[in-house]
Amino acid sequence: MGFTQGVRSQRSSRLFLLVACLMVPSSVPLAAQVPPPLESVPEPLVFAGSDDYPPFQWHDDNGMPKGFVIDLQEAIAHQQGLKAEHRLMAWDQAVEAVEAGEADVVALFVSEEREERFDFTSPIYHVAHGIYALSPDSIQKDPSDLSGMRVAVVEGSYAQNRLRENPSGGELRPQEDIRSALLAVAEGRADLALVAAHTARHVIGQSSLDIHQVSRPFWPKAYAFAVRQGRDDLHAWLEEQVGLLQANGTYFEIHADWLSELEWQPPTWRDNLRTLAWIALPLLVLGGGGYLWSWSLRRQVTRKTRLLSRELESRRSLQGELEYRLKHHMLTGLFNRSAFISKLDGLVEADPDWSPTIALIQLVNLEQLITAFSYQVALELQRAFGRLLEAQDFLLVGHFGSGLFAIATSKPLEGNDIVVRLTEPLNLGSLDLDPVYVVGIVNEASLEEDDGADELIRRGILAVAMARDAHRRWVIYSTDLEPDIDDLLLLQDFHRHGTRDMFLEYQPQLEIETGRVRAAEALIRWQHPTLGLISPGRFIPMLEQAGLTHWITRWVIEEASEMLRRTALVASGFRVSINLAPQDLMEPDLVDFIAQSLAATMPARSLWLEITETGFIHDPSRIRDVLSDLHVAGARISVDDFGTGYASLSYMSEFPVDEVKLDRTFVGDMLTNDRHYLIVRSTIALAHELGLTVTAEGVEDEETLQALVAMNCNNVQGFYLSRPLREESLLAFLDRDMAEMLSGATHSKE
Ligand code: C2E
Ligand code: CA
Ligand code: CA
Numbered sequence: 183m184g185f186t187q188g189v190r191s192q193r194s195s196r197l198f199l200l201v202a203c204l205m206v207p208s209s210v211p212l213a214a215q216v217p218p219p220l221e222s223v224p225e226p227l228v229f230a231g232s233d234d235y236p237p238f239q240w241h242d243d244n245g246m247p248k249g250f251v252i253d254l255q256e257a258i259a260h261q262q263g264l265k266a267e268h269r270l271m272a273w274d275q276a277v278e279a280v281e282a283g284e285a286d287v288v289a290l291f292v293s294e295e296r297e298e299r300f301d302f303t304s305p306i307y308h309v310a311h312g313i314y315a316l317s318p319d320s321i322q323k324d325p326s327d328l329s330g331m332r333v334a335v336v337e338g339s340y341a342q343n344r345l346r347e348n349p350s351g352g353e354l355r356p357q358e359d360i361r362s363a364l365l366a367v368a369e370g371r372a373d374l375a376l377v378a379a380h381t382a383r384h385v386i387g388q389s390s391l392d393i394h395q396v397s398r399p400f401w402p403k404a405y406a407f408a409v410r411q412g413r414d415d416l417h418a419w420l421e422e423q424v425g426l427l428q429a430n431g432t433y434f435e436i437h438a439d440w441l442s443e444l445e446w447q448p449p450t451w452r453d454n455l456r457t458l459a460w461i462a463l464p465l466l467v468l469g470g471g472g473y474l475w476s477w478s479l480r481r482q483v484t485r486k487t488r489l490l491s492r493e494l495e496s497r498r499s500l501q502g503e504l505e506y507r508l509k510h511h512m513l514t515g516l517f518n519r520s521a522f523i524s525k526l527d528g529l530v531e532a533d534p535d536w537s538p539t540i541a542l543i544q545l546v547n548l549e550q551l552i553t554a555f556s557y558q559v560a561l562e563l564q565r566a567f568g569r570l571l572e573a574q575d576f577l578l579v580g581h582f583g584s585g586l587f588a589i590a591t592s593k594p595l596e597g598n599d600i601v602v603r604l605t606e607p608l609n610l611g612s613l614d615l616d617p618v619y620v621v622g623i624v625n626e627a628s629l630e631e632d633d634g635a636d637e638l639i640r641r642g643i644l645a646v647a648m649a650r651d652a653h654r655r656w657v658i659y660s661t662d663l664e665p666d667i668d669d670l671l672l673l674q675d676f677h678r679h680g681t682r683d684m685f686l687e688y689q690p691q692l693e694i695e696t697g698r699v700r701a702a703e704a705l706i707r708w709q710h711p712t713l714g715l716i717s718p719g720r721f722i723p724m725l726e727q728a729g730l731t732h733w734i735t736r737w738v739i740e741e742a743s744e745m746l747r748r749t750a751l752v753a754s755g756f757r758v759s760i761n762l763a764p765q766d767l768m769e770p771d772l773v774d775f776i777a778q779s780l781a782a783t784m785p786a787r788s789l790w791l792e793i794t795e796t797g798f799i800h801d802p803s804r805i806r807d808v809l810s811d812l813h814v815a816g817a818r819i820s821v822d823d824f825g826t827g828y829a830s831l832s833y834m835s836e837f838p839v840d841e842v843k844l845d846r847t848f849v850g851d852m853l854t855n856d857r858h859y860l861i862v863r864s865t866i867a868l869a870h871e872l873g874l875t876v877t878a879e880g881v882e883d884e885e886t887l888q889a890l891v892a893m894n895c896n897n898v899q900g901f902y903l904s905r906p907l908r909e910e911s912l913l914a915f916l917d918r919d920m921a922e923m924l925s926g927a928t929h930s931k932e
Pocket of ligand 2: 703761792822
């Protein structure tokens with residue numbers, strides 16, 4: 183706007199003082215008020231006025247008279263106890279009404295022309311003009327220089343007359359009234375409007391026009407009450423009332439009420455605030471949005487935090503649960519393997535001088551319990567056994583699953599002691615059961631520097647396995663139990679090279695009746711590149727464990743068949759005995775292979791199959807079928823190592839077997855061991871009764887041979903006759919005359 187706040191305030195108050203001074207009539211003493219003769223004043227006092235001249239007088243929306251002048255008229259009547267009547271109408275009619283005596287008073291701008299027709303009181307107000315425009319900055323603010331401007335004025339107004347008389351360079355655009363003049367500016371038909379300020383301000387406010395007063399007020403014009411000439415009494419009375427109104431302060435109260443509409447309000451701190459508000463509004467909107475955003479963020483954060491803390495809580499409990507599960511076996515609640523090991527490590531660390539003793543205890547009849555009773559019973563037994571262990575004074579108790587438990591004790595353990603302590607019927611609800619278990623004990627283990635408790639467990643498990651394998655209640659660990667590390671190397675090599683370094687030896691068997699060697703047992707050898715010659719007693723059980731013997735068996739059959747053909751021994755009715763691992767009979771492919779080999783490459787009965795007694799125990803009906811098939815295919819079956827197992831000869835004879843091979847443990851010492859002597863003699867007799875031939879193994883001397891001949895044993899095999907031989911040696915051996923060897927025996931038989 184170009185004015186400072188201070189200058190504006192000064193001007194505003196100066197204008198007001200001017201107005202106030204002009205209002206005070208010089209002829210009226212302020213102190214002593216003399217009321218005029220009331221009879222000369224009409225009752226009611228009729229004020230005429232414009233119905234559209236805000237803020238001085240107009241009809242409001244309800245048709246009620248309203249305005250600064252109306253309030254003054256009302257106050258004048260009121261202070262004398264009179265009634266006022268306000269008749270608002272078109273401006274010219276109002277003037278006419280007073281002239282015609284139809285109304286008493288009208289408020290008018292004072293002018294020379296009007297002073298001829300009316301008597302005016304002292305001015306009740308001064309009305310100024312102002313320039314109004316769209317953009318405050320681009321507009322000429324001086325009414326004396328409006329060159330180049332299209333100037334809207336009210337047709338017939340004081341402003342139009344004055345501009346016509348004193349042209350200021352502007353192009354006048356007369357309009358019907360102040361509102362139209364302002365609209366012309368708003369709609370771009372005029373650059374500015376030069377109109378009476380009070381009404382302009384009122385219209386702008388009412389119609390919310392974006393139009394501003396861009397000049398200071400100028401051309402003040404006195405506004406006063408007028409009465410028709412000739413009504414001097416009324417004029418004098420009215421003049422006095424106006425003075426009184428000012429003197430008693432009513433005028434100022436009314437003026438204050440209308441101040442905002444009457445006067446040009448130079449921008450005040452409020453306006454500045456408004457301007458600031460307009461500038462600040464977008465910022466506030468942004469800020470408010472920001473605040474809302476941050477508020478919603480905060481809410482989200484609060485919600486998320488709540489969720490998170492709930493999540494954390496459930497995680498904590500889950501973690502607790504998980505930690506428990508990580509350390510305990512769910513069935514018994516005892517420490518699991520890793521927890522047991524770390525607890526044991528802790529104990530050893532706490533007391534480095536302590537040589538820990540542990541035992542592993544394996545329940546061995548769980549499978550039987552499951553098949554005989556139920557899985558549930560097996561679980562219950564483990565639970566009850568766990569409770570029994572917990573009830574003892576062991577340092578630690580663990581449950582590794584599958585019926586394997588572990589304990590740690592402060593003192594060395596006696597196997598028998600454990601068995602006594604842990605053998606009591608366990609109550610499983612509906613039934614009582616004795617736990618059946620084997621124990622592996624590791625007493626006062628001396629551990630290497632980097633060995634932890636897991637090494638103890640490993641030793642314990644080895645001892646348990648040994649106990650189980652050997653059908654013993656307990657085994658105490660010693661380094662002797664450790665498997666040969668070469669076994670692993672052998673296994674790897676077998677995987678890599680198969681039978682590449684293997685060969686067969688043949689141990690001759692002497693047929694006593696004919697005095698001829700007409701058979702041999704094929705025995706496998708492994709010439710290992712680094713470990714040297716390895717006996718089958720070492721590697722066969724290992725390969726058996728690994729389920730790999732069927733490869734050996736195939737190879738032995740092929741090799742032996744090849745030998746028989748190569749040496750033409752097959753033609754002379756020579757036979758070779760092949761050793762089969764019990765599990766070989768469970769390999770359908772292998773059984774087929776044997777049957778095919780018999781049919782394709784050999785005359786019937788040239789291949790005998792040796793199967794150890796234990797091979798007949800498991801799944802006997804299946805074994806019987808397999809053996810029958812092989813028998814039909816031409817194979818002859820020997821029961822190897824007879825006497826070492828638990829099977830009776832009558833049981834064996836139920837299978838399609840042809841021969842019994844007496845184990846060398848009986849034969850070897852039969853002359854010094856009466857029991858063995860009796861077993862050998864009765865076995866030979868019974869076998870013959872059952873239609874089986876007998877081969878005695880492990881004959882190491884002439885006396886034994888003679889004894890066996892005396893017992894009518896059919897064949898003998900042993901070092902006395904010959905050690906196992908390579909193929910060439912066997913052929914050479916067969917050329918020898920056996921008569922001499924047998925002469926003594928034959929002699930004693932006679
Ligand atoms: P086995 O079937 O009982 O074989 C006889 C074992 O007794 C052979 O040991 C043989 O050398 C030995 N022997 C023979 N006569 C005497 C004697 O007068 N005194 C003594 N003390 N021992 C004698 P070898 O060759 O070490 O075989 C051991 C075991 O290895 C065999 O026992 C057999 O069970 C297994 N075996 C050998 N070759 C094979 C094979 O090709 N396949 C399978 N599955 N097992 C085989
Ligand atoms: Ca054998
Ligand atoms: Ca044998």
